[in-house]
Amino acid sequence: MTHAHDHDHDQATGHPSGRPSALAELLDLDATVLHASWADVTAWVRRLGDGIPHRRLLDLGAGTGNGTVALAQRFLGAEVVALDVSEEMLGRVRRRALDLGLADRVRTVRADLDAGLPDLEPVDLVWASMSLHEVADPDRVLADAHARLHPGGLLALVEIDGPVRFLPDDGLEARLTSFPHHGRDWARLLEKAGFEPVAGRTFDIELAPPHPPAVGRYAHAWFSHLRSALAGTLDPRDAARLDALADPHGPGSALHRDDLVVHGRRTGWVVRRP
Ligand SMILES: C[S@@+](CC[C@H](N)C(=O)[O-])C[C@H]1O[C@@H](n2cnc3c(N)ncnc32)[C@H](O)[C@@H]1O
Known part of the structure; x- marks a missing residue:
C-alpha cells in the first residue's frame, strides 16, 4: 500500500483521504497482488522470532x-492484538479472523497511537507495517512500543521505500507521488528508542504482465485514490491522464490495460528490546 502525502488526516478515521473504505480496498488488494512479498516478509520475521516466546503479539x-x-x-x-484508530478497519480485521478460523486468537483494540498506547499487557513481538509513517510522532510511538515489549522481545518495522508503480512508461507516477518517510532514517529512530538491531532486509517487488485481474483493480483503486487525494493540485495534462486511468470504462482505464507492471520495494527492520 502506498499513500500520496499531501493531504490532511481525517480526525475521525485517521485515514489520509478520510475515506476508510477506499483505503481498506487498497490494503486488501495490496495483500492479494503482493501476496508473495507479504509471504517473504512475514516468513523472515517468523524465522527471526524463533527464539522468543510467542504468547502475545501486537500489530x-x-x-x-x-x-x-x-x-x-x-x-x-x-x-x-490488532490496534488501529479506525473502527471500520478493526471490523474488517474481526471478520477476516472469523473467516480464517483465527477469531479466538485475534483481538482488536481501537486506539490513536498519537495519544499514546492504551494500557495493554506486555507483548513478545510488535509488528508495524506501513503505519508509522502516518503517525505524528514516530519517536514517541517507538518508545511506547519499547516499553510494552518484554525484555528480549522483538519489533518488526516494515515500510515502503516508494510508491508501487504500475505504468511502464514515463514519469507521471514520479511526478504525482512523493513520500515524506523516504527521508526518514528508521534505523536511527529505532536505536534512539532503545532497541538493538537484529536484522534488516529489502524486499523487491517486480511483477510483469500477464497479470490476474486483481492487478488492474489494485492499479485502478490506487489511481482513483490519487485522483481524489491530489484534486486541485495537478497540472491539466496530468489530471487528464489520471482521469483516464481512474475511469472504470474508458480505453485508458487501469482496469483494462494489459501493459501494467508492478514495481516496488519494502524495507524491514527487526530489532530487540535489550
Ligand atoms: C497504510 S495502512 C497499513 C495497514 C497495515 N499495517 C498493512 O500493512 O496492510 C496504515 C494504518 O495505520 C492506521 N493509523 C494511521 N494513523 C494512526 C494512529 N495515529 N493511530 C492508530 N492507527 C493509525 C490507519 O488507520 C491504517 O489502517
Missing part, C-alpha cells in the same frame, strides 16, 4: 489485518 496500525492474520498463522498459538 500497530493493523489496517484490514494483513499483518495480523499472517502473524496469527505463522506464530501458532499466539494471541495477536
Whole structure:
C-alpha cells in the first residue's frame, strides 16, 4: 500500500483521504497482488522470532489485518492484538479472523497511537507495517512500543521505500507521488528508542504482465485514490491522464490495460528490546 502525502488526516478515521473504505480496498488488494512479498516478509520475521516466546503479539496500525492474520498463522498459538484508530478497519480485521478460523486468537483494540498506547499487557513481538509513517510522532510511538515489549522481545518495522508503480512508461507516477518517510532514517529512530538491531532486509517487488485481474483493480483503486487525494493540485495534462486511468470504462482505464507492471520495494527492520 502506498499513500500520496499531501493531504490532511481525517480526525475521525485517521485515514489520509478520510475515506476508510477506499483505503481498506487498497490494503486488501495490496495483500492479494503482493501476496508473495507479504509471504517473504512475514516468513523472515517468523524465522527471526524463533527464539522468543510467542504468547502475545501486537500489530500497530493493523489496517484490514494483513499483518495480523499472517502473524496469527505463522506464530501458532499466539494471541495477536490488532490496534488501529479506525473502527471500520478493526471490523474488517474481526471478520477476516472469523473467516480464517483465527477469531479466538485475534483481538482488536481501537486506539490513536498519537495519544499514546492504551494500557495493554506486555507483548513478545510488535509488528508495524506501513503505519508509522502516518503517525505524528514516530519517536514517541517507538518508545511506547519499547516499553510494552518484554525484555528480549522483538519489533518488526516494515515500510515502503516508494510508491508501487504500475505504468511502464514515463514519469507521471514520479511526478504525482512523493513520500515524506523516504527521508526518514528508521534505523536511527529505532536505536534512539532503545532497541538493538537484529536484522534488516529489502524486499523487491517486480511483477510483469500477464497479470490476474486483481492487478488492474489494485492499479485502478490506487489511481482513483490519487485522483481524489491530489484534486486541485495537478497540472491539466496530468489530471487528464489520471482521469483516464481512474475511469472504470474508458480505453485508458487501469482496469483494462494489459501493459501494467508492478514495481516496488519494502524495507524491514527487526530489532530487540535489550
Ligand atoms: C497504510 S495502512 C497499513 C495497514 C497495515 N499495517 C498493512 O500493512 O496492510 C496504515 C494504518 O495505520 C492506521 N493509523 C494511521 N494513523 C494512526 C494512529 N495515529 N493511530 C492508530 N492507527 C493509525 C490507519 O488507520 C491504517 O489502517
